[in-house]
Amino acid sequence: MICCAVIDTNVLVSALLSSHGDAATVQVISKLLGYTDINESLGVTL
Numbered sequence: 001m002i003c004c005a006v007i008d009t010n011v012l013v014s015a016l017l018s019s020h021g022d023a024a025t026v027q028v029i030s031k032l033l034g035y036t037d038i039n040e041s042l043g044v045t046l
Contacts, residue, residue: 005032011028
């Protein structure tokens with residue numbers, strides 16, 4: 001089954017700016033992209 005989703009840019013930005021790995025936005029983007037630590041994988045340091 002194919003699952004389609006629309007992710008608002010605010011969710012992506014919120015996930016990138018979050019310093020909490022267990023934040024809902026971080027979990028959504030991490031699952032979507034298959035990353036365990038989205039900030040680390042994109043080279044973002046907080």
